Amino acid sequence: MAKITAGVATSHVPLIGVGIDQGKCDEPYFKPIFAGYDWTKEWIAKPENKPDVVILVYNDHASAFGQEIIPTFAIGCAEEFTSADEGWGPRPVPKIKNHSDLAWHIAENLILDEFDMTIINEMDVDHGLTVPLSAIFGQPDAWPALIVPIMINVVTYPIASGDRCFRLGQSIKRAVERFPSDLNVQIWGTGGMSHQLQGPRAGLINQKWDQTFLDDLTADPERLRQIPHIEYLREAGSEGIELVMWLVMLGALTNPKELHRHYHVPASNTALGHIVLENGK
Amino acid sequence: MERNNQDYKAAFGDIPGTLVFTAERARKGYWLNQFCMSLMKPENRKRWLANEQDYLRDWKITAEQKAALLARDYNQLLALGGNIYYLAKVFSTDGLSFVQAVSTMTGMTVEDYQAMMAAGGRSPDGVRSIKEGK
Numbered sequence: 001m002a003k004i005t006a007g008v009a010t011s012h013v014p015l016i017g018v019g020i021d022q023g024k025c026d027e028p029y030f031k032p033i034f035a036g037y038d039w040t041k042e043w044i045a046k047p048e049n050k051p052d053v054v055i056l057v058y059n060d061h062a063s064a065f066g067q068e069i070i071p072t073f074a075i076g077c078a079e080e081f082t083s084a085d086e087g088w089g090p091r092p093v094p095k096i097k098n099h100s101d102l103a104w105h106i107a108e109n110l111i112l113d114e115f116d117m118t119i120i121n122e123m124d125v126d127h128g129l130t131v132p133l134s135a136i137f138g139q140p141d142a143w144p145a146l147i148v149p150i151m152i153n154v155v156t157y158p159i160a161s162g163d164r165c166f167r168l169g170q171s172i173k174r175a176v177e178r179f180p181s182d183l184n185v186q187i188w189g190t191g192g193m194s195h196q197l198q199g200p201r202a203g204l205i206n207q208k209w210d211q212t213f214l215d216d217l218t219a220d221p222e223r224l225r226q227i228p229h230i231e232y233l234r235e236a237g238s239e240g241i242e243l244v245m246w247l248v249m250l251g252a253l254t255n256p257k258e259l260h261r262h263y264h265v266p267a268s269n270t271a272l273g274h275i276v277l278e279n280g281k
Numbered sequence: 282m283e284r285n286n287q288d289y290k291a292a293f294g295d296i297p298g299t300l301v302f303t304a305e306r307a308r309k310g311y312w313l314n315q316f317c318m319s320l321m322k323p324e325n326r327k328r329w330l331a332n333e334q335d336y337l338r339d340w341k342i343t344a345e346q347k348a349a350l351l352a353r354d355y356n357q358l359l360a361l362g363g364n365i366y367y368l369a370k371v372f373s374t375d376g377l378s379f380v381q382a383v384s385t386m387t388g389m390t391v392e393d394y395q396a397m398m399a400a401g402g403r404s405p406d407g408v409r410s411i412k413e414g415k
Contacts, residue, residue, distance in 0.1 A: 014379065061366040066318040067311050085321050087373030155366055157303045158289065194402075198365045199356060201298030202383045203394060205402025230292045234409040238299050239365075266398040268379050 002102070002176045002183035006049070007249040007256060007277040008040070009189040009217075012058060012131040015268040017091050020134045033272060036262025037135050040276055043260065044136060051145045051186040053099045055106075055172060056129055057248045058190045059154045061086070063126035070156050071118035073168060075110070076125075076149035077103045084124035093130050099146040102179055106148065109175035115168055125149060132190045135274075145186075152245050154191070159229070165244045166225040169251020176252075189249030191242025193263075194235070195270035204237040205271045210263065213243065214275055218258050221250055239270075255280030297408045300359045310362020312341045313350075317367035326374045356386050 019030040043049055063084040065071070080097050083090040110117050129149055137144055150172070153159050160168075169187070176185050193210040196202050213236075216224050225247055232241045250256070256277035264272045293301040300306065307314075316337070319325045329336045337347050349357040350371065358368055365383075372382035384394035397403060409415050 018378075061369070062314070062318060062364070063321070066367075067307060067314050085323070087320055087326070087370040088376075089323070155302060155364060156307050157293075157301055158286070196299065196403075197379060197383050198359055199298045199300055199386055200388060201296070201403065201408050202387050203397055203403040204405055204408065205398075206405045207401065209405075229289075233293065233296055233299065233301065235405055238296075238301065265401055269383050269398065271402065 002053075002179040002181060002185050004173055004176055004185045004187055004252055005051070005279055006186045007189065007253045007279065008136065008186060008275070009246045009249055009277075010132045010135055010274040011192055011267065011270055011272045012128045012190045013267045013270045013272060014086075014127045014131065016135050016272075017127050017131045020139060021092055032264050033267050034135075036264060036272075036274055039260045039262075040136055040274070041138065043276065050184065052183045053102055053146045053148060053185045055148045055150060055176075055185060055187045055252075056132065056190065057150045057152060057188060057245045058128035058132070059152050059242060059245060061126050061128055062155065064120070064123035067156075070153055071120075071151065072153050072160055073115060074118040074120050074151040075103060075107045076120045076123060076151070077107060078121045078123070081123060081125045081149065083130055084126040086126055090124075091127065091130050091134075093134060094140065094142045096125055096129065096133075096143060096147050096149070099148055099183075102146075102176075102183070102185075103148045105179050106172060106175045109178060110168070110171050113171045113174065115171055120149075120151070128190060132188055150248065152248065154242050154244060157229075159241065160244065161229070162227050162244045162247050163225045165247040166221075166251035169248040169253075172248070173252040173254075187249045187252045189246035191245050192236070192240055193243060193271040193273035194237050194240045196237030197239050197269055199238075201237070203269060205265055206235050206237070206240075207263075207265060207271065209235045210271050210273055214261060214263065214273060217246070217250060217275060217277065218256055224250065249277075253277060253279045295411050297411050302364045306362045307364070308362070310346075310364065310367075313346045313358070313361065313363050314367040316340045316342055317363070317370040320370040320374050329374065353385070355382065359386075
């Protein structure tokens with residue numbers, strides 16, 4: 001039986017990718033950004049922690065999807081995906097290989113569980129998916145885990161509520177536990193934390209709100225799932241809404257225990273947050 | 282969670298200096314945003330940079346949107362239905378980073394904006410709500 005063993009959340013700021021791709025990790029601006037991932041790199045390299053599959057929850061930033069098709073929830077089922085050209089050329093990262101059997105199994109189970117997923121068989125994946133992989137796995141020749149991409153629309157409103165995202169996570173957990181092979185599965189939530197990339201209010205950062213959000217991933221998940229969109233927008237900035245994707249991860253965990261936390265301001269326009277949660281019982 | 286769409290959207294208008302990408306904006310900016318998507322292909326970026334006005338002729342974009350694009354007036358582009366992740370294709374083609382492009386919307390120089398970010402970013406105090414002034 002497949003089992004979700006851990007949840008990992010991280011911001012997916014494009015600049016993290018730039019730092020890695022251009023070999024700038026040791027520069028003073030980048031050093032504190034990357035230092036917070038050292039613990040995770042060591043942890044995930046241990047055989048007992050190394051995932052066979054990562055279910056990676058992210059949002060497409062107008063790369064695979066334009067305005068012509070806007071799926072609220074989508075799942076990538078193809079065998080592999082390549083890095084998207086977002087206007088500055090594709091990031092030089094290995095192909096992303098899927099566990100298609102598990103992806104289709106999750107898709108079927110989610111739909112039967114009344115989550116009407118859009119199934120994606122062809123797409124390129126942008127920084128939302130590739131930056132977390134680089135931040136945690138570095139620059140290997142091939143990614144050390146298979147990746148099931150789950151996409152959440154957080155661009156065109158209305159987007160799914162935080163509670164709906166949490167319940168999607170619960171449904172993913174049930175689907176994974178019904179998969180017959182023994183697999184170590186992690187679920188990653190990406191994006192956030194507070195940031196705003198638009199308008200005169202751009203540059204907004206709310207460290208207090210972010211830290212409470214990090215605390216409550218273990219202390220009070222029930223509060224987090226009830227946060228309305230307007231609170232994210234007011235308190236964490238217009239792009240802070242990406243944090244609903246962390247709730248998909250959270251919903252897939254049971255009594256999570258915090259193993260590691262990293263928080264740093266700024267990474268580009270963003271408050272960078274990263275947390276590792278062990279799945280409890 | 283607000284389930285009345287009218288109330289849900291009305292609250293968005295109360296956030297200072299912020300334009301939430303609602304269906305109304307998405308409809309208004311449809312071709313503007315789709316034009317941005319075309320810049321994901323290197324051959325299109327080359328054509329666009331070689332002659333912007335000529336490139337825009339193929340697109341159903343309003344004169345107002347075209348003028349804002351040529352001027353790289355990102356606040357105006359947002360008001361005309363553009364979305365920042367789409368507009369990112371335009372400023373990436375210009376070789377600008379997110380920080381450089383985003384700072385142009387704040388009325389600050391890029392140096393002042395970077396200094397603000399390095400000092401912890403813009404405080405939410407006073408810019409949460411227009412109505413409540415907090």
